[in-house]
Amino acid sequence: MHRLNAWLRRHPLVVDSAWALLVLFVGLLSLIGHATTYQTVSGAAVSFAVAGLMAVRRRYPAITTAAGVAIGLAQVAFNIIPGMSAIGFLVLAYTAAAFGPPWASRLALGMGLISGPVSIWKFYYIPEEPHSGPGFAQMAFLSVLLSTPFLLCWAWGRLTRVRRAYLVELEDRAARLERERDAQAKVAVAAERARIARELHDVVAHNVSVMIVQADGAAYVMENSPQQAKEALGTIAATGRQALVEMRRLLGVLRTADTADEYVPQPGVEELPDLLEQVRTAGLPVEFSTSGEARELPRGVELTVYRIVQEALTNVRKHGGPDVRANVAVDFRDRELEVLIEDDGRGATDEKLSTGGTDGLGHGLIGMRERVGMVSGILDAGPRPGGGFRIRAVMPLKTAK
Template sequence: MHRLNAWLRGHPMVVDGAWASIVGFLTLLAAVAEDGSRIALLGIGAVMFVLMTVRRRWPDVVVVAGIALGLLQVAGRIDQNTPPAIGYLVFCYTGAAFGRTWTSRLALAAGLTAGPLSVAAFYHSDAGMAHGFLQQAFVSALLSSPFILCWAWGRLTRVRRAYLTELEDRAARLERERDAQAKVAVAAERARIARELHDVVAHNVSVMIVQADGAAYVMDNSPHQAKEALATIASTGRQALVEMRRLLGVLRTADAAEEYVPQPGVEELPDLLDQVRTAGLPVEFSTSGEVRELPRGVELTVYRIVQEALTNVRKHGGPNVTARVAVDFGDRDLNVLIEDDGRGSTDAHLTAGGTDGLGHGLIGMRERIGMVSGSLDAGPRPGGGFRIRAVLPLKTAR
C-alpha cells in the first residue's frame, strides 16, 4: 500500500485521469438523455476530460482554458446543470492549490462571477423588480458559494503542502547537522585517544629505555640490579599494553570499553611517582589543602599533566636532575606544580615538550587544560630548570 501511494504521488496524471474518466462517463450518459445540445455537451465533456487530466501539470493554462470554456458555455446558453460543471469546481481548486499567484486570484474572481453570470444567462423572474432582484442575488450567491469553498480548500492545500515541505527541509537540515556534529564528535574523540596514546607510549617507553640502559650498564657488575631493571621493563610494558588496549577498545565497541580499567586520576599519582623513582628520577611529592574527590575530567587531566611533565624531565633535564610535584586543593581552583632543577636545554622543554621535537607535549597539555577551562604556565625556572604550573577551576569543571 505504501508503494502504491508513493507511485500515485509520483504520477498525478493517472489519478486525475481516473477522476476525469468518471466525469466523462457521466457526461456521456447525460448526452444520451439530451435532445437539443447533445453534440455541444459531448464537445464540452471531451475538452473537460483533457483539462482535468493535465490540470496539475499545467495549472495556469488549465485555469485560463477552463474560464474560456465556461464563458463560451454561458454565451451559447448551453445548460450548465450537467456533469461537466464539476470540472469548473476542480479548476477553481486547481488554481488556488497549484497555480501561480495571478492564477489563484483569477480563479477566485471567476468563482465570484460564476453565479451572477449564470443567473444573468439562465435565470428569469416574473415577480416584482425588487423581489426579483433579491431572488437573483440569493441565487447568485448560492451558485458562487461552491466555487469559493473549492478555492478555499485549494488555498488550504497549498498552505499544508508548503508546511510539509518546510518540515521536510528542516528534517533534512537537522539530519545534516546531526551528521556533521557526529563527525566532529568522532574527530574530537580520535584526537583525545591520540593524546591518550601519546601519553601512554611516551611515558612508559621512556621508563623502559631508562631501565634498559641501566640494565646494560650494570649487567656485568651487578646482575641483581640488572634483573630488577628487566622486571621493571616487563611491568611497565604490561601496564602500557593494558592502557593501550583500553584506549583501542573505545574504538571498537562501547560495550567492550567496559572491560578495561578506569582512567587514572589523582589517587594513582603515588604509583606513577614510584614508577618514575624506580626509573632513576628522584621526585618529591606534596599535597596541601583539603583533599577531596574531583570530577573525572579533572582527575585524568592532572594525572596526564604530571606524567607528561616528568617524561619531559627525564628526557631533557640532564644528569642528576630532581623534580618536585605539588598539588594544592583550593576552594575554587586546583593548582598543580611540576618543576625540576635540571641543567638540560630549556629550548627542548619549550619546543619539543617531550615528543622528540614534534611539539605535541605542551600542546597536548594546553588542550587538556582547555577542556576543563583551566590555564597553563610553562617556562624556565629561576635558578635553572623548568616549571609547569596548571590551574584548574573546580567549580567550572563540575
C-alpha cells in the same frame, strides 16, 4: 490497500483520468432532453473539453486554469447553458489553488467570485420581462449560492498547498537535522581519536622513557652489580607490560564503540604516588606534596591531573640533564585545583616542548594545553628564574552545595 494507495499517488494521471471520465459521463447524461440541438452539441463539446482538462490538471495546472476560464467565458458569450460538467470547473479551481502559480490561483478565485452573478444574469434574468424572473434579493441569494462551491474548492486547494509546503519544510528540517547529526558524529569521532592519540602519547612517552633509563642503567651495572641489573630488567619488563595493557585498552575503544567507557583507563590523583614511585625507580628524584582538603574530583579533572604530571616528568627526564630533581604539588582549593611541577635542571625551550621534543613522540605542551582547556582550566609553562622549568595548571571545581 497501502500498496494501491502508494501506486495511485505515484500515478496521478490515472486517478485524474478516472474522475474525468465520471464527470464526462454525468455531463453527457445531463444533456438528454435538451430542447435544441445547439445546446446538446455545444454542451457535449464543453463536457469533453472540461474532462480533458481534468485529466491533465496536475501536470499543467496553469494551462488548465487558463483554458477553464476561456471555456467558461465561451459559455457565457455563446449562450451555452451550463450542465453537470460544470463540476469540472470546481476541480480546476481547486487545482489552481493547490498546484498552480500565484497568478493562476488569483485568477481562479476571481472567476469563482463572479461565476454566480454572471450565471444568474446571463441564464436566468430576462431583461424584456423584468418582473417575470426572480427578484433582486433572490438573484443575490442565488449568486452567492452558485459562487460558494467555487470559493470552498479554492479554499480547500489553498489548504492543501499550505499543508504540502508544511510537509516539505518538515522533510527539509529532518534532512537538515540528519546532516547535522552526521556532522556532529564525525566531529565526535575526530575528537575521540584526538583524545586517544593524546592518551597513547602519554602512555608511550612515559613508559618508553622509563624503559630506556632502566636499560641504560642495567647495561652500566651489568658486570659490577648483577643484582641491580636484574632489578632494572624486571622494572623494564613490568613497565612494558603496563604499557601494553594501557595501549590495548585504548585500542579496544577503536574496535568496540559501545563499551568505550569499559576500556578507557582512568587514572587519577590517587594513582599519582604509584606514578612517582615508578619515576623514582627510573632514577629521577621527585618530591610530592598536597595541601588543602582532598576530595573526589570529576573524572575528567582526575585524568587531566594524572596525564599532566606524567607528561611533565617525562619531559624532565628527557630535557632536565644530569642530577635533576623535580617537585610535584597538588593544592585543593575551594573553587579550583592547582597542580605545580617544577624541576631544577637545565630545562628545554618552550618551542621544543610544544612540538613534543626531538623524539617526535607526542604533542608536548600543546597536548597539556588541550587537556586543561577541555576542563576549562589554564596552563602556564616556562623556565624558572633560578633555572629549570615550571608547569602550573589551574582547573575550576564545582563547589559543594
